[in-house]
C-alpha cells in the first residue's frame with residue numbers, strides 16, 4: 001500500500017532513552033532492549049502503542065520489570081502492540097533472538113565475511129528490535145555488546161566507549177554511549193576480528209578526536225587514502241561551514257557486503273569496502289576520487305543528517321541533497337572546480353535526466369511511496385544538490401552561508417522538513433522562496449528555449465527565454481520554476497560585451513531569473529551582435545534548447561570565459577551531430593572539420609589543464625544522445641552513429657592525436673593527485689578516441705594494457721578494448737581475470753568491462769559468468785558490477801530488438817529478488833528507458849517486465865519498480 005506525506009502525524013508516545021544489550025554467539029544473537037517511553041502531552045489515556053518489527057519473534061516482554069500478561073500485547077513478525085500502556089513514563093523491556101548469518105537482505109544485523117555489522121537506514125532497525133522505527137523519534141542510546149573474544153575482539157557501536165572488559169567463558173564486552181539523541185536509522189554495531197589504522201584530528205576548538213578505520217586483517221595499508229580524506233574533510237567543514245566534530249572518536253569500518261556506498265551512523269560510519277580500499281595497483285584514479293568524495297559525504301552528514309535529521313522519509317533530500325552539495329563543494333576545493341562541475345553535470349545528465357524524463361520520475365521531495373528504499377535515487381541525491389546550488393546562486397556566497405548558519409543554529413537536535421530549510425534562507429535573505437520551493441515538489445527537467453536577435457541600427461539585443469516541463473507520473477501540470485540563469489554576452493573579438501540598459505525581466509549582476517513561462521529581455525547600448533553564454537556553470541538543472549548555430553557554439557567553445565560552457569558548447573555540437581546522424585541526417589564534412597579543428601585547438605591550448613581537456617575530448621554518452629533524439633530510439637543505431645562520427649573526427653587527426661598520446665606518458669611513480677590523474681585521464685581519453693575512431697587504436701590499447709604499472713592505465717586499456725571489441729579484447733579480459741583473480745574489487749572491474757562488450761555474444765558470456773557455481777551471488781558489488789553496468793551502459797545489447805537483453809535481466813532479477821530485493825529493484829530501474837525506445841523494443845521490454853510481474857512472491861521493492869515502469 002502507498003504511504004502519503006499528507007498523512008504525517010507524530011507518534012502518541014515518545015522514546016526518552018534506549019538501553020540495548022547484545023549477546024552475540026556464533027549461532028544466535030540475543031537482543032534485549034529497554035526503552036524508557038512516555039505519552040505525549042496530547043495523547044489520550046488508553047491509546048495503544050504500536051512498535052515496528054520486521055521478521056522478529058518476541059521472546060519476552062516486561063514493563064518496569066514485570067512480565068506482561070498475554071492479553072496486554074499482540075506481537076508478530078511485523079510489529080508489537082501494547083494494547084493499553086501505562087499513562088506515565090515507563091520502561092518497556094523486550095527480548096528477541098536474531099540469526100544474522102541468515103540475513104542476506106543486508107538490512108538490520110547481518111554477517112559479512114564473518115564480521116557482524118548493521119545497516120539500519122531507512123527501516124533496518126525494526127529487524128533488530130521492536131521500536132518506533134522512524135526518523136522523528138530521537139533518543140540517546142547505550143549499547144552493551146558481549147561476544148566471544150576469539151571471533152570478535154573488536155566491539156563497536158555509536159558514540160564513546162565507556163567501559164570494556166572480560167565477561168567470562170571466553171566472552172568479553174564493551175559498553176558504548178551516544179549522548180546525542182538520534183533516530184534509530186543511525187544506530188550501528190560492529191563485532192569482528194578486524195585490523196585497523198589510527199590517527200588523530202584536533203578540532204578548531206582544540207579537542208583531540210581519535211580516528212580509526214577498521215578492515216579485514218591485511219588490508220590496513222589500503223586504508224591510508226581514506227584516512228587522509230577523512231582528515232581533510234574534517235578540516236574543510238570547519239573552514240567552509242564552521243562545523244566541528246562532536247564526539248571523542250570517529251570510527252569507520254569497511255565491509256565487503258553492503259547494499260549502498262556507505263552509511264553515516266553517528267560516530268561509526270560503515271562503508272562498502274570499495275569506497276575505502278585503494279592501492280595504485282588495484283584502484284583507479286576514479287576510485288581514489290570516489291573514496292575521497294564518499295568519506296567526505298558521510299562525514300558531512302554528522303551535521304547535515306545526524307545533528308539535524310529528517311522528520312520523515314519524504315524529507316530524505318533534506319539531508320542527502322544538501323550533503324551531496326557539500327561533498328561536491330569539497331571535491332571542487334580539493335581538486336579543480338571546473339572539472340568537478342563538468343563531472344557532476346555529466347553524471348546528472350547521464351543518470352538523473354533519464355530518471356526525470358521517464359516512468360520513475362519523482363520530485364526531490366516525493367509525496368508518496370510504496371517502498372522507501374526505491375527513493376534513494378539520483379533525483380533525491382543529485383538533483384537535490386542542484387536545488388541547493390541554485391539557492392546558493394540566488395543568495396550569493398555570503399547570503400547562503402548566513403542561511404546555513406541559521407539552519408544549524410535553529411534546528412540543531414531536530415528532525416525537520418524542507419519547509420524549515422527554505423525558511424532559514426528566506427529569513428537570512430528576505431527573499432520569498434515560495435515559488436522556488438517548486439523545485440522540491442515538482443518532478444521533471446524543464447526545457448528552456450532561448451531565441452535572440454540583434455538590431456544594429458538601434459544597438460539593441462533581444463533575448464527571449466521560455467520554459468516548459470513535460471508531465472510526469474501523478475503531475476500533469478507544471479507551473480513555472482524559478483530558474484537562475486547565469487550568463488554573459490560575448491562580443492565578436494571574444495571579450496565580454498557590455499550594455500547600458502536592460503528591460504523586460506529581472507537581471508541582477510550576471511544572473512537572469514526566469515520565473516514565468518516566458519520573458520523577453522531587451523538590452524540597449526550593445527555595440528555589436530553578441531553571442532549569449534547561458535547557464536554558466538550549469539546554473540540550473542534544465543535542458544537548454546538554444547537557437548545558436550554550430551558556428552556560434554564553436555565560438556563559445558573558443559572564447560567563453562566560463563570553462564563549463566566552453567566544454568558544454570563542444571558537447572552540444574557533438575551531441576547534435578550524433579543525434580542528427582542517428583535520425584538519418586548525415587553531418588556535412590564542413591561541420592565535422594570545424595568540430596575537429598575546435599577539438600584540436602583545445603588540445604593545443606597551453607592555458608588549459610589536462611583534466612579539463614580530457615573532459616572536452618570525451619564523447620557524449622549514448623544515453624545523452626538518446627535523450628536528445630527524444631523518441632523512437634534504436635540504441636543500436638545510436639551506438640553506430642556515435643562511432644561513425646568519432647571515426648570522422650579522428651581520421652585526419654590520428655597522427656596528431658597519437659603524438660599527443662605518446663607525449664603524455666608519465667615516468668614518475670604513481671600518485672593519485674589531481675595533476676597526475678588529469679594527465680592520465682587525457683591520455684586515456686585519447687586512447688579511447690583512437691580506438692573507437694581509427695585502425696591504430698586497438699594495438700595501442702593492447703600495448704598499454706600490458707605495459708601499465710597502475711590500475712588506471714591497465715583498466716582504461718581493458719575497458720576501451722572491450723567497449724570497442726578489438727581483436728585483442730577477449731584475450732585481455734582473460735589475462736585480467738587470471739592476473740587479479742583473488743581480489744574481489746578487481747574482479748568487479750572485470751565484470752564491468754565484460755558487461756560493456758558490444759558484440760552479440762555478450763549476453764551468453766554474462767549468463768555463463770552468473771551461472772558459475774562459485775559466483776558470489778549474495779554480494780551486491782558483484783551483482784551490480786555485472787548487471788547494473790550492463791543495463792545502464794550497454795544500451796545497444798540490453799535493448800536488443802529480439803528482447804534477449806531484457807529477458808536476461810528480468811530473469812536474473814527474479815532470482816536475486818529472493819535473496820536481496822534492494823539489489824534486484826535497483827538493477828530493474830534500467831528499464832526506465834522503455835518509453836524512449838522504438839515500438840518493437842518497447843514491446844519486448846514490456847513483455848519481459850510483464851513476465852516478471854506475473855511471478856509469485858515478488859518483493860515490494862521489485863513490484864513497485866516494475867509497476868511504475870509499466871504504468872509510465
Ligand code: ZN
Pocket residue numbers: 297301319320323
Ligand atoms: Zn548521504
